[in-house]
Amino acid sequence: MRQSQLFPKTKREDPKGAESINHKLLVRAGYIDQLMAGSWTLLPLGWRVVNKINQIIREEINAVGGQELLMPLLHPKTVWDETGRWDKAKAVMYQFKDSRNKEYALSFTHEEIVMDLLRKNITSYIDLPVYVYHFSTKFRNEPRARSGIIRGREFMMKDLYSAHVSEEDLMEYYEKVKGAYIKIFTRLGFHFRVVETSGGVFTDKCTHEFQVPNAGGEDTYYYCDRCEWAQNKEIFTGKAGDKCPVCKTGEILVEQNAVEVGNIFPLGKWYAEKMQVFYTDRDGKKQPVWFGSYGIGPTRVLGALVEVSHDDRGIIWFPQVAPFAVHLIQIKSQKSKVKSIAEDIYRKLSDAGIEVLWDDREVGAGEKFADCDLIGIPVRLVVSKVTGEKIEWKSRTNDQIELLDIGQVIERLRKNAV
Ligand code: ATP
Ligand code: MG
Numbered sequence: 001m002r003q004s005q006l007f008p009k010t011k012r013e014d015p016k017g018a019e020s021i022n023h024k025l026l027v028r029a030g031y032i033d034q035l036m037a038g039s040w041t042l043l044p045l046g047w048r049v050v051n052k053i054n055q056i057i058r059e060e061i062n063a064v065g066g067q068e069l070l071m072p073l074l075h076p077k078t079v080w081d082e083t084g085r086w087d088k089a090k091a092v093m094y095q096f097k098d099s100r101n102k103e104y105a106l107s108f109t110h111e112e113i114v115m116d117l118l119r120k121n122i123t124s125y126i127d128l129p130v131y132v133y134h135f136s137t138k139f140r141n142e143p144r145a146r147s148g149i150i151r152g153r154e155f156m157m158k159d160l161y162s163a164h165v166s167e168e169d170l171m172e173y174y175e176k177v178k179g180a181y182i183k184i185f186t187r188l189g190f191h192f193r194v195v196e197t198s199g200g201v202f203t204d205k206c207t208h209e210f211q212v213p214n215a216g217g218e219d220t221y222y223y224c225d226r227c228e229w230a231q232n233k234e235i236f237t238g239k240a241g242d243k244c245p246v247c248k249t250g251e252i253l254v255e256q257n258a259v260e261v262g263n264i265f266p267l268g269k270w271y272a273e274k275m276q277v278f279y280t281d282r283d284g285k286k287q288p289v290w291f292g293s294y295g296i297g298p299t300r301v302l303g304a305l306v307e308v309s310h311d312d313r314g315i316i317w318f319p320q321v322a323p324f325a326v327h328l329i330q331i332k333s334q335k336s337k338v339k340s341i342a343e344d345i346y347r348k349l350s351d352a353g354i355e356v357l358w359d360d361r362e363v364g365a366g367e368k369f370a371d372c373d374l375i376g377i378p379v380r381l382v383v384s385k386v387t388g389e390k391i392e393w394k395s396r397t398n399d400q401i402e403l404l405d406i407g408q409v410i411e412r413l414r415k416n417a418v
Pocket of ligand 1: 153200261262263295296298299
C-alpha cells in the first residue's frame with residue numbers, strides 16, 4: 001500500500017474530549033473515526049487490524065468445531081418475549097416500533113435467535129452437539145461510552161453458541177472453549193487472567209471472564225499471585241489483603257483494574273425450557289437442550305491492544321496483529337534515485353508476500369518518522385542517499401539500526417511471521 005493513497009491522513013492533535021489512550025492514538029493514527037458517542041468507523045488501517053484479530057479468533061474457534069454463519073441483527077419482539085428478556089434487558093436493548101406499529105430490537109446478543117434456529121432443526125440426540133458462531137455487530141445502550149473503542153454502543157462481537165445433550169457434555173465443551181480462549185488471547189499478545197464472575201442478564205450461574213490488566217480498565221478483580229484464583233469485584237465478598245481462599249500458603253489477594261476482552265457462559269437448560277427446544281434421547285424421551293454462549297469483542301480487543309502497547313510517540317503493534325509487517329520509508333533526495341530504489345524494494349517485498357506500507361510521499365524525513373512511530377508498524381525500513389544497496393532496519397521497540405540487504409530483510413520477516 002502506498003501511503004500517498006492511504007485514507008485518511010494522520011492527525012497532529014488529539015481528538016476533542018478524548019480521555020483514553022486508545023481513543024487518542026487510534027484516531028490520530030487514522031485507524032478509527034467517531035460518528036457519535038460509542039459509534040465508530042473502522043478506517044482501512046483499523047479494519048486490517050480487526051481482520052487479523054478475527055482470523056486468530058476464527059482459527060481457534062474452528063479448531064474446537066465451531067461452524068461460522070451469519071445471523072440477523074433486527075429481531076422481532078416476539079422471540080425476546082419467549083424468555084422474558086424483552087423486559088429484563090430493556091435497559092441495554094435498543095427497542096422500537098416500525099411504521100406498522102410492530103416492535104423490534106437491534107441485537108445486543110443472539111441466544112434467543114440461536115434457540116429459534118435449533119428448535120427448527122434439532123429432533124434427536126443424533127443432531128447434537130451443535131457449535132455455531134458469527135462475527136457481527138451488537139448494539140447496546142451503554143450509559144457511559146467514554147473508553148474509546150473499548151466501549152461502543154455499536155461494536156463487533158464474535159459470539160459462539162453450543163448446544164448439548166447433557167450438562168456433562170456442555171461443561172466438557174465449556175472447558176474446551178476456555179482453552180481456545182486462552183490460546184486466542186495468548187496469540188493476540190495479551191497478559192490476562194481468567195476471572196470468575198456473575199452472569200449478568202444471561203444466567204444465574206458463575207461465568208468466566210478474560211481480563212487484561214490495565215490501570216484505565218473499567219473492571220476490577222481480585223487475584224492471588226500464587227495460584228489461578230481470581231474473582232470479579234461484582235461477586236467478591238472480601239477485600240484486598242485478605243488471604244487466598246484456595247492457596248495453602250496463605251497468599252494475599254491483590255486488587256487489579258482491567259479490561260474485559262472475553263466472557264464465556266455455561267447457560268444450562270433455562271433457555272431451552274423457555275423456548276421449547278427439545279430433542280429425543282436414546283430412550284425416546286423428550287429432553288431440553290443444554291446451552292452455552294461465548295463472546296469476544298474484536299473492536300474492544302483493538303482498543304485494549306493499544307492500551308497495553310504504546311509509548312509517547314504512538315502505537316506499538318505486536319507483529320501478529322499489525323496492519324502491515326513493515327513500514328518502508330524513502331528519504332527525499334534531489335540527486336539520487338532513492339525513490340526508484342524504494343519502489344524496487346516495495347515490489348520485491350510485496351512479491352515475497354510481505355505486507356508493506358510504503359511512505360512514497362514527498363514530505364520531510366521528520367514527518368515520515370513521526371507518522372511511522374504513531375502508526376506503530378513493528379519494523380521500519382529506510383532507504384536514503386547514504387544507504388546505497390542496503391536497507392536500514394529498525395524495530396519499533398528499540399533505536400538500534402542495522403544495515404541489511406533485501407535478501408536478509410525478506411528472510412528475517414519470514415522468520416518473524418512463523
Ligand atoms: P461490560 O461488562 O464491559 O459492559 P459485558 O460483560 O456486558 O461487558 P458481554 O455480554 O460479556 O459484555 O460481551 C462479550 C464480549 O463483548 C465482552 O467480553 C467484550 O469483549 C465485548 N463487549 C461487550 N460490551 C462491549 C461494548 N460496549 N463495546 C465493545 N465491546 C464490548
Ligand atoms: Mg461480560
